[in-house]
Amino acid sequence: MLVFRTRTADAGSAAFWAFLVAYSVSSFGTFLNLIALSLFTLEVTGGPVGLGAVMAVRVGSGLLSGVLAGKLAARFDRRRLMVCADLAQATAMIVLGIAGRAAGLGGLMVAAAVLGVGNTVFSVSLRTSVPAMVGQEHRVRANGRLVAGRSLGTVLGYASAPVVVLAGGFEAAFLVNAASFLVSAAVLWILPLRTNVSGQDEGSVPSTGPRSPALAGLPLAVLALVLIRGSDAFGSASHNVALPIHAGTEWPGAPYAFMSWFWTAWAIGSIAVQWVVRRMDRGGGVRLDERVFAAGTVLMSVAFVVAFTGLPVPVLVAVLFVAGLADGLTEVAYLSRLQAAPEAERARLFGLSATAETAGFAAGMATCGLVLEVASPPVVVAAYHCLPVLVAGIVLLRIRGRQVSKKGS
Structure with a gap:
């Protein structure tokens, strides 16, 4: 296969745009698969116990592979890791597409494990590679476009899942997902994009903090951001689990239509982030730093809580647009901050981040269903989103305290 010499592009180069399209296609396939695989598992196993087992394997394999993915991304060529x-x-x-129901529960669990590990390795490798791909000075804009591309793929994947399954069955959905992965792999292999930097790069984060083996040498300020990210994943699990129940209450005759409105409005806000980031990047006024990340996390949580209060559709769409905008902005700020770390440290941070995010989401998913047995969706969503608001609020107060002390000295 033809492979071009690698080089650093920028966020607006043809090579990066080609990769962005391939990444969006891969995201589309992934979220199409989330729906199709869940429904297929229910059909094969005949109940929620089998579905729970498969989902536990998928989430658990992603959780356990987070730190390992960081080590792999630090040692090996990230292009090859992603491919x-x-x-x-x-x-x-x-x-799975060829075997169909013959795969059984065992085949489903193996596929779930491969998906969990593969997604984590790809995500950690990509996030670590962005500064090498486009240069440190272009990483913020590149992150904005990647977030927008994934959001578009997410909504299209969710929306098309019923259509693909009805038209061609679950096997067709799995093969479409496989094709999306192959497109991503082929584009990554051919494109002249750097994913690794030899020697020391210009990223710099002070190395002070805990002494435990997994966290040794990592700065406390950055670890605080990882903690916010994990708590945010915990809160986000609540609105993901509660939404189908809430949709059935709000629009009993068309719950799926309500969910489509919900996620489409969120995605539009998330996609709009790239324009906000571009204006901020050009203006040089507001920096996408820890304060923006923490404040955006609070705004996003509040917006999701408000979205479950039975609002009229126009107001709901506006609130969800704000939630998507805050969601996208916090992700861009978070990724860009961790990518400022030195090359060798960056992969460890993203491996740790993947573990924290998966652990938070898994804990939320595991407990939220039980809580929904005794409380309504609005109450559950509000309770779960209290954690990221509390953690982000504490971090904001500490940042403010440091600024005051610096001015005083």
């Missing part, structure tokens, strides 16, 4: 992750996931989907 291998795509090919492994494509193979799992092709086997």
Whole structure:
């Protein structure tokens, strides 16, 4: 296969745009698969116990592979890691698409494990690679476009899942997902994009903090951001689990239509982030720093809580647009801040981040269903989003305290 010499592009180069399209296609396939695989598992196993087992394997494998993915991304060529992750996931989907129901619960659990590990390795490798791909000075804009592309793929994947399954069955959905992974792998292999930097790069984060083996040498300020991110994932699990129940209450005759409105409005806000980031990047006024990340997390949580209060559709759409905008802005700020770390440290941070995010989401998913048995969706969503608001609020107060002390000295 033809492979071009690698080089650093910028966020507006043809090579980066080609990768962005491929990444969006891969995201589309992934979120199409989330719906199709869940429904297929219910059909094969005949109940929620089997579905719970498969989802536990998928989430658990992603959780356990987070730190390992960081080590791999620090030691090996990240382009090859991402290509291998795509090919492994494509193979799992092709086997599942051909085998169909004959795969059984065992085959589903193997596929779920491959998807969990593959997604984590790809995500950690990509996030670590962005400064090498486009240069440190262009990473913020590149992150904005990647977030927008994934959000678009997310909504299209969710929306098309019923259509694809009805038209061609679950096997067709799995093969479409496999094709999306193959597109991503092929584009990554061919494009002249750097993913690794030899020697020391210009990223710099002070190395002070805990002494435990997993966290040794990592700065406390950055670890605080990872903690916010994990708590945010915990809160986000609540509105993901509660939404189908809430949709059935709000629009009993068309709950799926309500969910489509919900996620489409959120996605539009998330996609709009790239324009906000571009204006901020050009203006040089407001920096996407820790304060923006923490404040954006609070705004996003409040917006999701308000979205479950039975609002009229126009107001709901506006609130969800704000939630999507805050969601996208916090992700861009978070990724850009961690990418400012030195090359060797960056991969560890993103591996740790993947573990924290998956652990938070898994804890939220595991407990939220039980809480929904005794409380309504609005109450559950509000309670769960209290954690990220509390953690982000504490971090904001500490940042404010440091600024005051610096001015006083």
